[in-house]
Amino acid sequence: MEAVAAVLKEPSGPFSIETVEVAAPKAGEVLVDIKAVGICHTDIAAATGAFGNPFPVVLGHEGAGVVEAVGEGVTNVRPGDKVLLTFNSCGECKRCKSNDPAYCLQFFPMNFGCVHSDGTNRLSKDGATVHDNFFGQSSFAAKAVANSRNVLKVADDADLATLAPLGCGIQTGAGGVMRSLSAKQGESLVVIGGGAVGLSAVMGGKIAGCDPIILIEPQVARREEGLALGATHAIDPIAQANTAEAVRAIVPEGVDMVVDTSGYLPAVEQAVNMVCTLGRIGLIGVPGSLDAALPVPLVQFITMGGTVRGIIEGDSDITGFLPELIAHHAAGRLPVDQIITRYPFSEINQAIEDGHHGKCIKAVLTFD
Ligand SMILES: [Zn+2]
Ligand SMILES: [Zn+2]
Known part of the structure; x- marks a missing residue:
């Protein structure tokens, strides 16, 4: 299927809004219809190539949306679920086993490698690879293929544009x-x-x-x-x-x-x-x-x-601390709405520019 995405063709280039081809999710993967995505400082650093990530690439790692399809073996979410996306982790190393996924021994390749665990990508443009799976999501796009380990089901009435930045900046x-x-x-x-x-x-x-x-x-x-x-x-x-x-x-x-x-x-x-x-x-x-x-x-x-x-990532974990933060927000103790400025997705470059000049604190891009 096709989706719009903010493609970064080269280090420090502008984000170019393009239509890309999105492949179906494979085993353990989750196709998410992205509704909102925050812009985090790490996106801006990665856009310069500072982390050695490949290009062309789709960044974005504070995504939130609705599950569209799941790959084989995914049981924690199903199509129609509203979900929040966060960082990725392997689930098998000693730090993941001690519930410290932010210090996963595979943290760097799994979040900055911009390739899925089978060594391939789910995005392409005119037959050429567009790297995805940045932070297990690449959510600067209307559709993202995430992984069951980094998607969290949230309430049906959750405001996704408000919750999106909880997945990185706020929890950090x-x-x-x-x-x-x-x-x-x-x-x-x-x-x-x-x-x-x-x-x-x-x-x-x-x-x-x-x-x-x-x-x-x-x-x-x-x-x-x-x-x-x-x-x-x-x-x-x-x-x-x-x-x-x-x-x-x-x-x-x-x-x-x-x-x-x-x-x-x-x-x-x-x-x-x-x-x-x-x-x-x-x-x-x-x-x-x-x-x-x-x-x-x-x-x-x-x-x-x-x-x-x-x-x-504030030592966060997807089943413990992230739900705790969502509950704090629901109870009025985490008024993140006060620091969020919403922009249409197409204005991603303007949102980044405004962030540079202190005109907004946390930009959240929306797709509606
Ligand atoms: Zn791990
Ligand atoms: Zn971040």
Whole structure:
């Protein structure tokens, strides 16, 4: 069958809206009629070829839609089900078996390889391969062939455009605080960066009962959004360049947790001076350089019992944390609607441009 897709023909090229041919799902695969898809920073990084992914390719990894067909052996969803898509994992390695799919030993090939497990692709254009299965979905398209392991059935009345970004950006920020750093009631939290992931970390901190929640973000509109979503304080790092000092003016002994969503090294470096004894620093934002390093003062960190850890997808999992987040949203505790701007799918390039200029926080493309 045919479907429209945003095809990226070469690294850093524009997304070109084209009609592609979509093959039927094979064993273990799920054909999804995509209704909405969020744009995540990882799409933009992958569009440059930074992850070594092949071209031409269809990206997109915050998809949501309706199941159209299932391949042999798929039992968790059936045609007509509304589904949310998330990252892919193998289901067989030691990390998948311990229910840590974000740290699947096959995470990189399964999410960035842009090929299905049998080594072939489901999309083509004029007989030539168009790479798909990015994050197990390639949902910048009206139809995506996902995998049973990365589709979750949601309620029939679910608003797919609102839930779509839960599959990556929202679970990464909220889970980074709630799961990866195991935030507890009353603990103090600093969030560096007020984009979609950072603001989700703020929302996650509020759900966990953190207090204070301090957001460090240079754009005034995003600081205000952070305060509206549960931050108790907001620091402008342009006005107060020594952010560690600014944090200690609020919490003199230092905070329990810092989560960085900026990947901006000068901002991250200050985190080591923000934390109290037993302080935990979580790193989510990916720096622009593979060689980026964080100097950790060893004696200080040993004596204070400090932790620095990396975070992928907020340690989320599709059967546990993702449904938990959907329930938090339904109960009004995860007001993601406030950070979403909807665009028609055909305006994908404009949506990315607006994101670059801070005109939107989380763009969601819709197909209706
Ligand atoms: Zn695995
Ligand atoms: Zn993402």
